[in-house]
Amino acid sequence: MAKFVFGLETLLQHRDRIEQKERDELLRRIYNHQIELQNRDRLTVQLKETMEEMSRKQAEDISSQELNWFYLYINRLRLEIQESEKRLLQIDSGVQEQKKNVVEASKKKKTLVSLRAKQEKAFTFALDKQEQKEIDELVVTRYVGKV
Numbered sequence: 001m002a003k004f005v006f007g008l009e010t011l012l013q014h015r016d017r018i019e020q021k022e023r024d025e026l027l028r029r030i031y032n033h034q035i036e037l038q039n040r041d042r043l044t045v046q047l048k049e050t051m052e053e054m055s056r057k058q059a060e061d062i063s064s065q066e067l068n069w070f071y072l073y074i075n076r077l078r079l080e081i082q083e084s085e086k087r088l089l090q091i092d093s094g095v096q097e098q099k100k101n102v103v104e105a106s107k108k109k110k111t112l113v114s115l116r117a118k119q120e121k122a123f124t125f126a127l128d129k130q131e132q133k134e135i136d137e138l139v140v141t142r143y144v145g146k147v
Contacts, residue, residue, distance in 0.1 A: 004123045012112040019105040026098040033091045040084040047077040 006012070054062075054070040062070075 006116045015109040022102045022105045
């Protein structure tokens with residue numbers, strides 16, 4: 001019995017590897033996005049805590065030098081939060097672009113998968129037809145031999 005062989009199997013395997021590579025890159029970018037979100041949230045909490053501490057210290061009559069240090073630190077935290085927001089926008093843009101790449105790679109692979117399925121179905125149909133023809137010939141040969 002003949003075995004189905006898909007002529008573009010190596011191309012299909014190549015496209016499968018490309019799709020997996022694109023998916024891995026997407027996961028890496030999503031991970032980086034999550035890390036940056038955590039960084040921004042950590043900075044925001046630090047800012048809130050620092051402002052609360054500064055308010056408590058002001059109630060206790062803080063020196064102007066110490067108050068100045070608080071303002072410098074708060075400004076630095078605000079700047080870092082802004083930078084983190086910019087990085088988040090860039091990373092998010094990269095994630096969206098990578099999603100498009102994954103979809104495109106998936107489409108290319110699915111095209112070959114459907115072509116392979118069609119060819120395999122046609123092969124199976126032809127094989128079934130050939131088997132039926134052989135069975136019919138065998139039946140006719142036996143019937144003619146008995147008459």
